[in-house]
Amino acid sequence: MSLDRPAWARRMTAEREARGWSQSDAIGTLRAHAPKKLPDNASLLRQWKRWESGEVMPSDFYQPIIAATFGTVTHALFPVSGRRDGNAEIAVASGMETLDIVSRLQASDVDNATMDALRITADRLCSEYALLPPGQLAVEGRQWLKRVAGLQSQRLTLAQHREVLALAGWLALLVGCVEYDMGDRRAAESTRRAALSLGAEAEHAEIQGWAHEMRAWFAITAGDYRGVIAASNAGIEVAPHQGVAVQLAAQEAKAWARLGDRRQAEVALDRGRRLLEGMPYPENLDNHFVVDPAKYDFYVMDAYRMLGENRLAQTLAEEVIRASTDYDGTERSPMRIAEARLxxxxxxxxxxxxxxxxxxxxxxxxxxxxxxxxxxxxxxxxATVVSKNYAEAPATRSYLDHLNTLAKVSM
Incomplete structure (x- = not known):
């Protein structure tokens, strides 16, 4: 596959070939997703060849149709520039240093500038999730959570009170995720429940939805697939139109795939895809609680792997690695990349x-x-696949030993 073509053109070819389609097959499927009648086959085939060659990018009309043809969303296949400033300093955005914010938090009245700085701080911390060492992020997250929670004893307007609860909810979600990453499941569950309570008190549907999503995540790693479905449904019920609903649908699809129910997995994936397609492109792609198009490809990859769709899973894994790596080789999303390699x-x-x-x-x-x-x-x-097919191979035993050592660390 020629590397001098645009990434979207190379992906169109890879997606088509992973399905075993000819270009004529592809335009036949394209028609099924089109909202209106398309040109004749000869004209459409010429257009498709131009797209795959990278000669011309599909128009705004065709982009979502092509994305639907391949079971993805427009901005996963045809990315746009998003804001990636998770590591920006607070002072740049708010004009305040951390010490200034802490000093203001001790005042009897909290002004709008302080609230703005707190919002920026919470966004920064959530944006550092993928790269910052978990121990460091847990310490910072807990410190800021304590500071924000302490504001409830000060004089606040009703609007400020609700926002303080919401900020505490976001920070609790972040801390809970990091605690789970480090293997502290009991602490993570307690923090998740605190976030759910804060979201309910603030009447913040998305925070509540993410608390349910965390429950689904915990359940899927524990092998409780029915629990994943129950948590996903609970989250979608409370936040049906929020971004978290996309990830909840993806978690449900992952559970159905592990239960071997292909139809239900594909229904859940398509529900999430349609919801994400109708949402505006995220402003900050680094924030952990934002579902960007590339992240959805990551979830579809997981479902296809579990369903035994090797070509499709491989194509998406390669795309996840490409989309998560900067031009200089820096891995922006190392956890996604690790699962893509697996x-x-x-x-x-x-x-x-x-x-x-x-x-x-x-x-x-x-x-x-x-x-x-x-x-x-x-x-x-x-490990299950290599143990089944290559049980006596030294490479298998070495890999299983490494995996067992890591598992003991997480206990």
Missing amino acids: TLGVVAAREGDLEGAVNYGEWALRSERQSLPSILAVSREL
Whole structure:
């Protein structure tokens, strides 16, 4: 596949070939997703060839139709520039240093500038989730959560009181996620429940939805797939039109795929895809509580891997790695990349390449920023395949020993 073509053109070819379609097959499927009659086959085929060659980008009319044809969303296939400033200093955005904010928090009245600075601080912390060492982020998150919670004893307007509750809710969600990443499941569950309570008190549907999403995440890593579905449904009920509903649908799809119900998995994926397609493109792609189009590809990859769709899972894993890596090789989303490598490892193992499978598995385990429960859950899928097909191979025993050592650390 030529690398001098735009990424979207290369992906169109990869997606089509992963499905075993000719270009004529692709335009036939394209018609099924079109809202109105399209040009004749000869004209449409010429257009498709121009798209795949990278000669011309599809128009705004065709982009969502092509995305639907391949079961994704427009801005996953045709990305736009989003804001990536999770590591920006508070002072740049708010004109305040951390010490200034803390001093203002001790005043009897809290002004709008202080509230703005707190919003920026919470956004910054949530945007550092993917890269900052979890221990450091947990400490910072707890410190800010304590400071924000302390504001409730001061004189606040009703609007300020609700916003303080919401900010505390976001910080509690973040701290709970990091606690779970570090393997502290009991603390993570307590923090999740606190976030749910704060969201309910603030009447903030999205915070409540994310608290249910965390419950779904905890359940899927524990193998409680019916629990995932129950948590997803509870979250969608409270936040049906929020961004979190997309991720809840994805978690439900992952659970159905693990239960072997392909139809329900695809229904959930399509529900999430349609919801995400109708949402505006995120302003800050780094915020952990934002579902961006590339993240949805990551969830679809997981479902296809579990359903045994090797070509589709491999295509999406390669796309997740590409979309999560900067031009200079810096990994923006190391946890997504690690699970994408494990997906490539599972596909390699299924196709008889033990060396490739173990290499991908070891590569994923070496990732510096990990969510231990998540990486272990997917690693065990790879372990199951290599144990079944290559039980006596030294490479298999070495990989399983490494995995068992990591599992003991998380206990």
